[in-house]
Amino acid sequence: MTDTVDSMLDLMRRLPPTRTEENVAALVDICPEYADDLLGSVDQPLKLKTDRATGREYLVCDYNRDGDCHRSPWSNEYDPPLVDGTVPTPRLRKLEIAANEAFDTYREMYYEGGVSSVYLWDLDDGGFAGVVLLKKTMTPATPNEPSGSWDSIHVFETAERGRQAHYKLTSTIMLHLVNRRSDNGEGAKSDGRKRDGEVSLSGSMTRQTEQDWPLQDASSHITNTGRMIEEMEIKMRNLLQEVYFGKTRDIVYDLRSVEDLERARRQRDLQKELVGFIKR
Amino acid sequence: MDSSERIQIASNFLLQSPPGEINDVLNDVRVIISDDESLQEGVLPALREYNLAQFIVADVPGTKHQSIVSTAARAPPSESDSEASKDRFLDPRSKTSFAFDHITLEASDPQTYEPDAESEPLRGALETSTLSYLAAHYLEGVGCVYAVPDSPDMVIQIVANKYNPTNYWSGRWRSEYKVAVQAGTLSGRILANVHYYEQGNVQLASEHNVEITLPTGSRPPADLASKVLALIADEEGKYQTSLNDTYQEMGEKTFKALRRALPLTRQKIDWDKVLGYKLGAELASNKAGFAS
Incomplete structure (x- = not known):
């Protein structure tokens, strides 16, 4: 049983991140009995919905879903409407409202657009858990402009220990960047060749951290998770840009060399000869 | 879901394999489908399609070089056995044609051929x-x-x-x-x-x-x-x-347009400020926290 789930997860680690949704759906079709294991372990790009009451967009995921309905963080209402849908306790809902406002500011400062949503829920042991979702999509105005999307999913759990709170954070970022070019050979700088093409860079990565932070009052949970999530996103963005994307470029240069390898070889041979000559 | 639909999905996974990982993908698919018998026969067309599209290379028997397996490399169909000739490829460099196994990726049965004198x-x-x-x-x-x-x-x-x-x-x-x-x-x-x-x-x-x-x-x-x-x-x-x-x-x-490395202020967020004094004060009234 676990073998099947392991193989599914290994498969998802190999197949293109751009096709995660389609591939997860296909796996669920083949093995409906493992649907929960799979959906609980593989993050998928976030979907948008519009709050009927406020007209504001929000993000949907498994954590604000009840049956086929999703709860909006803005109005606390389910869509389609659900009379007895699960909602946080009034005290937690108050914190959820404040968290949504705080992360909306965070979103504006880092994303300058996009949509954010925060959902909190009570845990059986008395603590609570939550998820902070952020998504931004760039839609090109013309086919030659770059397009892309960023999805962040930060799931956290917290347990209070007196004046301290312990947090466990699991963060996933899914990123897709596309550059399209077409040159019909008539441009001023052109060499008369017709060219077109596309470069697609996509990736998904997950990281975890556990930290203790001081707790003054309930609002400390927002500043604490805020700092942790901000730190994590900075770290992961940097990893994706510098390490992961940089590595894919280096691999292209491992396949093909811009420099003439033969010439470099001849130069090395010549150098060796010279060194040998001097030693003699 | 019937067997042919499962094979169809498995084939679709195989065609998405990253370079050099087709065997890893095939191993995962074997565990997931857990029906080796129908899989072995069923995924052959997908493996063939993948190999041809990806320019998979074969060691040409009797030579020291490798040759590409692709649509352009296909040997002209022989009238006697058209099915087998689907998987025969040319190595024009050694003027050899060979049979290619799409699962083991091995070339066999080398035969010399006469190239077209004009071209x-x-x-x-x-x-x-x-x-x-x-x-x-x-x-x-x-x-x-x-x-x-x-x-x-x-x-x-x-x-x-x-x-x-x-x-x-x-x-x-x-x-x-x-x-x-x-x-x-x-x-x-x-x-x-x-x-x-x-x-x-x-x-x-x-x-x-x-x-x-x-x-x-x-x-x-x-x-x-x-x-x-x-x-x-x-x-x-x-x-x-x-x-x-x-x-x-x-x-x-593009990266920056999606998410900045830091806010315009070039400083990390002051979360106490973000939370707002009013908001903070309101929440502070819930002093007891949540574990209590």
């Missing part, structure tokens, strides 16, 4: 130029030149693979050019695929199409061949440089 001089000249171009710019490249049957046109194919599962990465560069002698055009396609999966899954997929006009006037095969390869070398060099520029631009502009 062979140009084909051979293009091959010589292609091989010296490969030596100059590819670390482990394989290149083949095929004469298009019943036409003066030629197809040049190049593939370079690097598989490094220990360090969680793999890459493949493919290029293909059609030399249309009479039309005077050189049309090509460059495809690069890279997978880096150490604690993540990051993939590059790039495609570049180009159409170049060939100089007019007839010339000896060796001259034409070195001109064609000079044009290819120039285009591929330019493309690789432009790919590097694209990375730069994506890093500096």
Whole structure:
């Protein structure tokens, strides 16, 4: 049983991140009995919905879903409407409202657009858990402009220990960047060749951290998770840009060399000869 | 879900395999489908399609070089056994045809063949130029030149693979050019695929199409061949440089347009301020916290 789930997860680690949704759906079709294991372990790009009451967009995921309905963080209402849908306790809902406002500011400062949503829920042991979702999509105005999307999913759990709170954070970022070019050979700088093409860079990565932070009052949970999530996103963005994307470029240069390898070889041979000559 | 639908899904997974990972994907699919019998037969068309599209290389029996398995490399269908000839390929360099097993990726049953006398001089000249171009710019490249049957046109194919599962990465560069002698055009396609999966899954997929006009006037095969390869070398060099520029631009502009490295203030967020004094005060009234 676990073998099947392991193989599914290994498969998802190999197949293109751009096709995660389609591939997860296909796996669920083949093995409906493992649907929960799979959906609980593989993050998928976030979907948008519009709050009927406020007209504001929000993000949907498994954590604000009840049956086929999703709860909006803005109005606390389910869509389609659900009379007895699960909602946080009034005290937690108050914190959820404040968290949504705080992360909306965070979103504006880092994303300058996009949509954010925060959902909190009570845990059986008395603590609570939550998820902070952020998504931004760039839609090109013309086919030659770059397009892309960023999805962040930060799931956290917290347990209070007196004046301290312990947090466990699991963060996933899914990123897709596309550059399209077409040159019909008539441009001023052109060499008369017709060219077109596309470069697609996509990736998904997950990281975890556990930290203790001081707790003054309930609002400390927002500043604490805020700092942790901000730190994590900075770290992961940097990893994706510098390490992961940089590595894919280096691999292209491992396949093909811009420099003439033969010439470099001849130069090395010549150098060796010279060194040998001097030693003699 | 019936067996054929499951095979269909399995085939679709196989066709998405990153460079050098087809066996890993096949192993995962075997566990997931857990029906080896129908899988073995059922996925053969997908494996064949993958191998042909990805320019999988084969060690040509009796030679020390490798040859590309692709649609252009297919041996002309034999009348006696059309099914078997589907998986026979030509290695024009050694004038050998061979049978290819799409599962084990092994070549067997080598047979020599007589090349077309009319096209062979140009084909051979293009091959010589292609091989010296490969030596100059590819670390482990394989290149083949095929004469298009019943036409003066030629197809040049190049593939370079690097598989490094220990360090969680793999890459493949493919290029293909059609030399249309009479039309005077050189049309090509460059495809690069890279997978880096150490604690993540990051993939590059790039495609570049180009159409170049060939100089007019007839010339000896060796001259034409070195001109064609000079044009290819120039285009591929330019493309690789432009790919590097694209990375730069994506890093500096697109990435930033999605999510800034830091806010405009160039400072991390002051969360106490973000929370707002009013909001904070309101929540502070819930002093007890949540565990109580």
